[in-house]
Amino acid sequence: MNHGSSNTQANKLTGQEVAKHNNAEDCWVIIHGRAYDVTEFLPEHPGGPKIILKYAGKDGTEQYEPIHPPDTLDKYLDKSKHLGEVDMNTVEKEEKEEDPEEIERQERIQRMPILEQCYNLMDFEAVARRVMKKTAWAYYSSGADDEMTMRENHSAFHKIWFRPRILQDVENIDTSTTMLGSKVSIPFYVTATALGKLGNPEGEVVLTRGARKHNVIQMIPTLASCSFDEIVDAKEGDQVQWLQLYVNKNRDITKRIVEHAESRGCKGLFITVDAPQLGRREKDMRSKFSDVGSNVQDTGGDNVDRSQGAARAISSFIDPALSWKDIPWFKSITKMPIILKGVQRVEDVIRAVSVGCDGVVLSNHGGRQLDFARSGVEVLAEVMPELRRLGLQDKIEVYIDGGIRRATDIIKALCLGAKGVGIGRPFLFAMSAYGLPGVDRAMQLLKDEMEMNMRLIGCNTIDQLGPEFVDTRGLSMHSTGVPSDTLALDAYDPLAGPREKARL
Ligand SMILES: Cc1cc2nc3c(=O)[nH]c(=O)nc-3n(C[C@H](O)[C@H](O)[C@H](O)COP(=O)(O)O)c2cc1C
Structure with a gap:
């Protein structure tokens, strides 16, 4: 030209x-x-x-x-x-006004706690909140509406207590297992989360490298910031990856994505079924509003609501007409196991079995979709007894995600019958705050917690975990979001997260 x-x-x-x-x-x-x-x-x-x-x-x-x-x-x-x-x-360089918020953020980055001060997954979140860009934090941390489901996801695990056994010779602990036929060192996977580059300029490949080091599976999101091929190219040897799929209204595009993923070695197709429309995540919407809306002249003729945030901006292609009728078509275009991600009731798990799905993820999308959807772990406690009653427990692999922050959470899910769990935000926050070393440490912390807690519960291997080790009587009580016993809370000396360095 x-x-x-x-x-x-x-x-x-x-x-x-x-x-x-x-x-x-x-x-x-x-x-x-x-x-x-x-x-x-x-x-x-x-x-x-x-x-x-x-x-x-x-x-x-x-x-x-x-x-x-x-x-x-x-x-x-x-x-x-x-x-x-x-x-x-x-090209004329834009004179950037010094943004006081950005200056403060840079100062906070200077005073970030060192990585070794992060002792658990929540610590990464506490640091990320202080050092991430406002829009990125808003996109990652937000949940739908009043964020009741998002908070319930985490607090649901607090309603399950252990019934450990003693004197079991727990010198040797083996946390390895299989997920969809692939051997993994520990039963968690990095679940799909969009827009990795908001938190780290390298994006999702950082998670690929962390997953490789710890021999855990990574689920690649349709809406990754890196291209699909970049994420697959970043894997090594027989490292296992799965594909998360948002189904496009144009099925030719969907078919191309699925076939390409299979040809590049993906070992599972996770079709997201809880997002026919993206939920309202108000933190995200607010942060974008100030970023995009305020300093642009309205040119008119544009029907897109400016205040929708990153999430809605990138998701308009998702097909709200997706239905059970489409499942046979998916089975006809791929040999990858098909797993529905975002199942929320027993009836749908049974239906998934009957249409020939290989798995389900009991998930509410990290509380980012329907507010007041129940936590994955609560649904799990309902699903597994019913599957056993119907003799279907070996017909399908059941996973959960949402709110998993401790290895005790993983163990609780496994006791209740999950094959494995997905973890989203914690790895995003670890990556955003500390890059690959952060992801590495987050995974190692989980492994260390896992080994210790398996020992303390009295189990040497994953297959020994079962419902007899947990007391779930509290699970049906949903959190109201209002702290109870405020006097005790006031007197309680809370555990503190990592501290910033003093100002110079
Ligand atoms: C920032 C962010 C982006 C996400 N993007 C997707 C996505 O593109 N597709 C999808 O199926 N789920 C997506 N999820 C949902 C996660 O796969 C998973 O269900 C959820 O994060 C689990 O909850 P947790 O973050 O508490 O671990 C996203 C979650 C977050 C936090």
């Missing part, structure tokens, strides 16, 4: 040339040193045109990077709109 006199250094475009195309009728943007004509794409952008228009005629890389896998432009923007390289020396 010839850009005439505007091309300088070896036919590169200049910043001045790009800057002329700075409005909704004629909109170019620079991403990673290349210019793109996105004028016609504006109305199709899942996040709405306004956020693109903010960067019309300018370099939008910083905003673009964490939300879009690197192959996005190749996939979704016609080649004729790829205008070529830009001489970045000629």
Whole structure:
């Protein structure tokens, strides 16, 4: 393509040339040193045109990077709109106003506790809250509506107590098991969480490396910030990965994704079934509102609600018409085991068995979808006795996720019949605060806790865990979110998380 006199250094475009195309009728943007004509794409952008228009005629890389896998432009923007390289020396650098919030955040990063001060998974969350960018924290930490389900996910585990046995010779402990036929060192997996680059510039491959080191499985999200292939390329040897699938309204796209995942060696297809529409996550919506909405001129003609946050912006393709009728089709296009992620009642587990699914994840999406959905572990306690009663317990593998923060939580789930558990936010927070060393430490802490607690409960191996080790009588009581016994809480000297270094 010839850009005439505007091309300088070896036919590169200049910043001045790009800057002329700075409005909704004629909109170019620079991403990673290349210019793109996105004028016609504006109305199709899942996040709405306004956020693109903010960067019309300018370099939008910083905003673009964490939300879009690197192959996005190749996939979704016609080649004729790829205008070529830009001489970045000629692009005017935006004078960034010093943002007082960002200055404070940088100060907090300087005073971050050292990694060794994190003794459990909650500690990573406490640190991440202080050092992550506000929008990233809002996206990761938020739950739906009043966040009742999100908090219940965690507190549900507090209602299950142990019935340990003694004098069992617990010198040797083996926490290894299998999940969908793959051997793992411990029965947790890294569940799918979108937009890894919001928390760490390298994105999901950091989790791949952590999972490899600890021989645990990683579930790759459809909406990862890294491309699918980057995440698969980052695995080593016989490392196992699964695919989480959001089903696209366009089934050809879905078919392509599934076939590609299978050809690249994925060992499980987890179809997310709890998100026909993305939940309202108000923290996320609020943070995006100030980021995107306030400093952009309203150009009109744009129906997208500006206050929807990162989550809604990236999810408009998900098919709300997905139904049980589609399951045979999935079975016809893949040999990977099919697992429904987001099942929330006994009846649907039984139906999943009857349509030939290989597994279910009892999950409410980390409390990010239907508020007042019950915790996965509570549903598990209801599901397993019913499966046993019907003789179906070996027909399907049952997983849970949501609120798992301690190895005792994992053990409780396993006692109740789960094959394994998924863990989401804790690894995101560990990665955001400390990168790969953080993820490594988080996984090691869980392993250490697991070995110790298996020993203390009196079990040497995973297959010894069973319902006789837990007292679940408290499970039916749901938390109200209102702290009880406030006098005692007031007097209680709370365990403290890691402390920041003193100011210099
Ligand atoms: C930031 C974030 C992004 C998520 N993205 C997805 C997703 O893209 N697809 C999906 O099926 N589940 C997604 N989930 C849900 C998780 O897979 C999982 O159900 C949940 O995080 C488990 O709860 P936990 O975070 O308390 O461990 C996401 C969760 C979080 C926190």
